[in-house]
Amino acid sequence: MKVLITKILNNPRIKNSIWMILEKVISIFGLIFVTSFVAKYIGPESFGKLSFATTLFALVQSIAIWGTDVICSKRIAQRHDSGVKLLSAITVLRAILFIFGCIPIVFIMYGHDNLSVIFAIAVGLATFIAVQDIYTIYNDATLKAIYNVFANIVGLVISLIVRFIIAFYKLDPVYLAIPIILVALIPFLIKRKIFNKNVIVENTNIKINKWRYTKYIFFSGLTIVVSAISIAIYTNMTQVMLGTLSTKSDLGVYAVAFTLGSSWSFVNIAVLTSFTPKLYQSDSTYSASETTALVSRVMIFLGFIYLIIFLIFGNYLIQFLYGDKYILAYKITPILIIATLLSNLGQVYARYMFLYNGFKYLMYKTIVIVVFGLILGWYLVSFWGIWGASYNVLIIEFISLTILNYFFNSADILKAQKHIFGAKRVKKD
Structure with a gap:
């Protein structure tokens, strides 16, 4: 047993997964404790307005990233130096896309109360920082x-100190915008410092290369970004519909449930990210299927563990963090936990399809999901409100993972998914 544990801990991918999990634990811990304080301070209705702004910025973030995280991770895994040069070229493109994407939000937020506008600005700045954070991509891929863990610990500690000072001195709630920004800004600055110190980009003509790489990224990312935008729409459209067809108070409660139901997925994404280079380096369908099956089993195990823990302690957690006004979130969070698990498994098989250049298929698939989700979501939210919103997400994620994946011809997704449950695949498959 001791030898097995030592062997596991010495595996660089597992070690990296552990560090990534710690990084996300810190990030989510900071997010929950900072936003829960805001939620309790301003109440469900105002928090619903803030959540609405957050949802809009999440859509802009998906556009601004332009699929560059997938492109750069794959390039770094296969050709390190070229991948680093690619990273250096994406920041300007991301910034331009983000600025243009924010224009509609300005008109949408116009006329809202001052507190909502200020919090929206804080969320926007934090989102822009996340868009510019190319260093997390590099650290994860290599x-x-x-390094991400260290940076996030520092950022979280400082943000919590600022939040404590605001609460202790009973300052105006507007100052809570500061820790929302700091929890993103401080880690970004630290990771940038580490990257600039340790990584040297050898390039004799950086301006020409930057333009060449930017052009390459723009056109390469077109199919990915359509897919990413579609995914962002169908993952956030439920909140948008809830905010328009129901009440902002319902949206505030749903936002809490969504945070608690989806925040645990950082563990699954950490495992997936660490094993993605191995997947991209697979020399056969069999070995790719082995890797995806392994990652999927880990995700399923972790998902059910979290579900059990939440069912036992979730009620107390919500009362402690958010207060009695948000207690309905306890009832709908289990639905969103299962939906999150299905979504994470969907990301595994999306990477599996990327290996076989399934970018266009995923683009068309997500467009279908968006259309279907809009129709189904409008019906469910209109008649069942917050419960309809929750089941809408669950149904969409199930169909996305199963039925719509089975039409992909370049790889047998059904066989790959059966592999999770022990079905054997011959090596020539």
């Missing part, structure tokens, strides 16, 4: 997630 199995150096420990």
Whole structure:
């Protein structure tokens, strides 16, 4: 047993997964404790307005990233130096896309109360920082997630100190915008410092290369970004519909449930990210299927563990963090936990399809999901409100993972998914 544990801990991918999990634990811990304080301070209705702004910025973030995280991770895994140069070229493109994407939000937020506008600005700045954070991509792809952990710990500690000062001195709630920004800004600055110190980009003509790489990214990311935008729409459209067809108070409660139901997925994403380079380096369908089956089993195990823990302690957690006004979130969070598990498994098989250049298929698939989700969501939210919103997400994720994946011809997804449950695949498959 001791030898097995030592062997596991010495595996660089597992070690990197552990560091990534710690990084996300810290990030989610900070997010929950900072936003829960805001939620309790301003109440469900105002928090619903803030959640609405957050949802809009999430859509802009998906556009601004332009699929560059997938492109750069794959390039770094296969050709390190070229991948680093690619990273250096994406920041300007991301910034331009983000600025243009924010224009509609300005008109949408116009006329809202001052507190909602200020919080929206804080969320926007934090989102812009996340868009510019190319260093997390590099650290994850090169199995150096420990740097992300260190940076996030520092950012979280400082943000919590600022939040404590605001609460202790009973300052105006508007000052809570500061820790929302700091929890993103401080880690970004630290990771940038580490990257600039340790990574040297050898390039004799950086301006020409930057333009060349930017052009390459723009056109390469077109199919990915359509898919990413579609995914962002169908993952956030439920909140948008709830905010328009129901009440902002319902949206505030749903936002809490969505945070608690989806925040645990950082563990699954950490495992997936660490094993993605191995998947991209697979030399056969069999070995790719082995890797996806392994990652999927881990995700399923972790998902059910979290579900059990939440069912036992979730009620107390919500009362402690958010207060009695948000207690309905306890009833709908289990639905969103299962939906999150299905979504994470969907990401595994999306990477599996990327290996076989399934970018266009995923683009068309997500467009279908968006159309279907809009129709189904409008019906469910209109008649069942917050419960309809929750089941809408669950149904969409199930169909996306199963039925719509089975039409992909370049790889047998059904066989790959059966592999999770022990079905054997011959090596020539």
